Amino acid sequence: MAPASPCTPISCSAASYLTLLVETCVTQVLFDAGKTHATGVRVIDPTGAAATITGKQLIVAANAIETPRLLLDSGYAHPLLGKNLMFHIIFATIGVFADEIDPYRGRPITHAMADFTVPDADGLRGGYVELGGQLHPLEEGTSYPWLLHKSLMTDGKWRRRIASVSMIGEDVPVLANRVELDPKVRDVYGRAAPRIVYARHPKDQAMVDHFFPKLDAIATAAGAVELRRIDFVDQDGRPESKHLLGTARMGTDAKASVTDPWGRLHDVDNLWICDGSLWPTSTGFNPTLTQQAMARRTAAYLADPTSVKP
Numbered sequence: 001m002a003p004a005s006p007c008t009p010i011s012c013s014a015a016s017y018l019t020l021l022v023e024t025c026v027t028q029v030l031f032d033a034g035k036t037h038a039t040g041v042r043v044i045d046p047t048g049a050a051a052t053i054t055g056k057q058l059i060v061a062a063n064a065i066e067t068p069r070l071l072l073d074s075g076y077a078h079p080l081l082g083k084n085l086m087f088h089i090i091f092a093t094i095g096v097f098a099d100e101i102d103p104y105r106g107r108p109i110t111h112a113m114a115d116f117t118v119p120d121a122d123g124l125r126g127g128y129v130e131l132g133g134q135l136h137p138l139e140e141g142t143s144y145p146w147l148l149h150k151s152l153m154t155d156g157k158w159r160r161r162i163a164s165v166s167m168i169g170e171d172v173p174v175l176a177n178r179v180e181l182d183p184k185v186r187d188v189y190g191r192a193a194p195r196i197v198y199a200r201h202p203k204d205q206a207m208v209d210h211f212f213p214k215l216d217a218i219a220t221a222a223g224a225v226e227l228r229r230i231d232f233v234d235q236d237g238r239p240e241s242k243h244l245l246g247t248a249r250m251g252t253d254a255k256a257s258v259t260d261p262w263g264r265l266h267d268v269d270n271l272w273i274c275d276g277s278l279w280p281t282s283t284g285f286n287p288t289l290t291q292q293a294m295a296r297r298t299a300a301y302l303a304d305p306t307s308v309k310p
């Protein structure tokens with residue numbers, strides 16, 4: 001085990017209990033007639049062969065878009081399933097420095113601060129702030145081909161003199177922001193494609209407007225002589241952040257949440273969700289380590305409900 005790493009290798013002893021089916025797609029979750037118990041899953045393996053796998057407990061950990069997609073496509077219904085999709089709002093001030101600081105030679109994130117994750121003097125809360133440079137050249141080349149990477153590398157007057165101050169802002173849960181099944185588009189397995197509906201809430205925009213000047217001030221205090229702001233949204237206004245959260249929120253009230261506090265569907269006694277879908281709010285932090293902690297907690301509860309406290 002590597003507790004400090006986001007990638008935890010499966011230990012040999014655990015592997016002896018596991019069968020991993022690679023490149024195998026779960027196409028459907030199977031339920032009993034009353035839809036109160038999951039009986040198994042339908043899968044398609046890399047050769048295209050379909051099979052049914054049964055088990056006593058079923059854990060879905062496909063992340064906050066694919067988890068609701070799979071359950072909705074399997075005919076499981078809960079009014080909140082797929083709703084309250086969150087991504088985090090990521091925005092940054094890019095500072096241009098007089099000196100060449102060669103940011104691509106260091107780590108992309110050199111420091112981080114959590115000061116803005118709590119309400120400030122104006123009562124507003126933002127999120128985690130990352131200070132750093134940019135991606136390494138090869139990562140840039142694969143990540144940003146549309147920005148004419150080669151000419152950026154050779155001609156960019158800023159290239160060797162920039163650093164960024166970026167915020168992982170907490171976007172609020174909004175019922176209308178959701179994952180739903182596309183009525184027309186299907187994937188290669190014949191499954192309904194997920195369709196994303198997301199619009200920024202006015203509170204999220206207020207956060208961006210409020211904290212941009214603070215990010216500017218940090219860059220300026222560090223010596224930046226020129227500033228450029230970037231609000232990372234795609235052409236439809238959706239955040240370009242890849243933190244998928246919130247589409248099967250956990251809680252104690254079966255009407256106000258999809259799962260119980262342990263991640264088990266309120267009305268299906270053996271189906272557990274174990275990913276970012278469970279988050280009722282997005283928090284202004286990178287999510288993965290917390291998701292891992294929650295997965296561990298659910299696993300411990302599954303093994304022995306008396307071993308952990310809520």
Ligand SMILES: Cc1cc2nc3c(=O)[nH]c(=O)nc-3n(C[C@H](O)[C@H](O)[C@H](O)COP(=O)(O)OP(=O)(O)OC[C@H]3O[C@@H](n4cnc5c(N)ncnc54)[C@H](O)[C@@H]3O)c2cc1C
Nearest residue numbers: 024025026027061062063066242243275276286287288289
């Ligand atoms: C570019 C990028 C940068 C990121 N940077 C950070 C960061 O700096 N810090 C941070 O905390 N987080 C970061 N994240 C988010 C982080 O990757 C996720 O929080 C994390 O991977 C979630 O883990 P997961 O196991 O729940 O979901 P995933 O890693 O998404 O795994 C879900 C798995 O389920 C599989 N799956 C889905 N549907 C099916 C199906 N029907 N059948 C079979 N398999 C299926 C998928 O193939 C996938 O392997 C980043 C994400 C991206 C994309």
